[in-house]
Amino acid sequence: MHETTRLLRDLVALPSINPMGRPLSGPDLYEHRVTTYLEQFFRSLGVSYQRQPVAPLRDNILAWTDTAEAPATILFEAHQDTVPTDNMTIDPFAAHIENGRLYGRGACDIKGGMAAMLVAFARLVRDKPKGAARVVMIYTVDEEFTFLGVQRLAQLGLRERFPDLCGAVVAEPTQLHVVNSHKGAVRWDLTTTGRSCHSSRPEQGVNAIYRMAAVLLHLERYAEELRASRSDPRLGPPTLSVGRIDGGASVNTVPDRCRIEIDRRLLPGEQASAALEHLYNYLRQQVDPSLTFSFSAPWLSAPPLSAAGSEALVARLGAAIDSVIGSHQVEAVPYGTDAAPLAEAGIPAVVFGPGDIARAHTCDEWVPLVEVEQASEILYRLACSW
Ligand SMILES: [Zn+2]
CATH class of the missing domain: 3.40.630.10 (Zn peptidases)
Incomplete structure (x- = not known):
């Protein structure tokens, strides 16, 4: 042997x-x-x-x-x-x-x-x-x-x-x-917040899932624009994908939190921190100013x-x-x-x-x-x- x-x-x-x-x-x-x-x-x-x-x-x-x-x-x-x-x-x-x-x-x-x-x-x-x-x-x-x-x-x-x-x-x-x-990869969470209340009076709360739905539409457009923005001849374009969503405590409660996990693939020359900052600024410009959302620190960052x-x-x-x-x-x-x-x-x-x-x-x-x-x-x- x-x-x-x-x-x-x-x-x-x-x-x-x-x-x-x-x-x-x-x-x-x-x-x-x-x-x-x-x-x-x-x-x-x-x-x-x-x-x-x-x-x-x-x-x-x-x-x-x-x-x-x-x-x-x-x-x-x-x-x-x-x-x-x-x-x-x-x-x-x-x-x-x-x-x-x-x-x-x-x-x-x-x-x-x-x-x-x-x-x-x-x-x-x-x-x-x-x-x-x-x-x-x-x-x-x-x-x-x-x-x-x-x-x-x-x-x-x-x-x-x-x-x-x-x-x-x-x-x-x-x-x-x-x-x-x-390519590299960076992964992190985006969280929307609202105000919970009993679902029999939903108008008294702020629904974090609805807020996330608004954010997601902009994220989908951002991902399309990102793919079209440039392309490495050997590796293709940079990409963004939302892979998980999680929010709400029960069906009779207006949710005060909703969280998604984002995967962003980086081309050589791209920095994870700059990629997050670019997306953050894009969303801030696109979504209603009253809509609160936050980014976690990346929990995976592979250059x-x-x-x-x-x-x-x-x-x-x-x-x-x-x-x-x-x-x-x-x-x-x-x-x-x-x-x-x-x-x-x-x-x-x-x-x-x-x-x-x-x-x-x-x-x-x-x-x-x-x-x-x-x-x-x-x-x-x-x-x-x-
Ligand atoms: Zn291996």
Whole structure:
């Protein structure tokens, strides 16, 4: 059995479910089992490592090769969490292998990529190839929900600790293509307020649901105008969508509150704060001045990933891919990743990994084992390419 397959089987068998804000409970939640496995792996290699507590049972973990003479430092990053296992048609943790595929929750997103990175890292530690870059491995928590782990990395001062840091490869299933651009997302609540009273005398109250209905008509028009306002040639237009609504206590009470959840997708170059401010000012101009509404602070803010700044890394990774599988593509994708916060922190970042994003989060998630092996070889050659 190939070393990547052995590691991937171990990782899939260790549940690391992100409850995604839902009131789930049980022994399969959170990333701690995977973190402990990674800690033992790094300890057995004899490398320096560090755990960074983020929340109970949720630690980031990083490790690095101790090569004093390295010409550069590169990050390999992956997230430890998976989405929940509801409605899966296979055993999520059996790590069953059939026809060259390994099945299970996280096999594709992103334990396949994680295994590829670990094996490349272990080879670099054992072989000590001359002239190879120093590799810093970073495994974060909570990528699938609110990006807690990658946000907490800023406190580690990576740039100060590794001044020659020249880029980051973030694992997501890209089918061994290079992703250098994606949209960002910001999510927040909008609340309308009114005055409640008994519904037998509705004229004595102010109905917050009616107020929200007025706001929603303007939001729908705003979303249409936003889509038409501009378009990135690779990513399309910025978008806005209202995904949830919630208001009222009972049918015989005029409601004094109504709340919606808004999802705004950002193009590279857009700032979340500016997007909120623009919409707020638009609504203030459009709705009746007596209509009170408010925005919450964003409860999710994931920046977009711009292609600018990662050109050298894209070229280097592309050459490593070509040397293993013959060709590669450079792509833009619609989903968000940990690469964007790293790029915002001034570290050129790209996304790369085995498996197809169409298989991620599915009821029978799987990854082709040959792609995991190839990804590992590509990452090893990338580190040796300096
Ligand atoms: Zn992922």
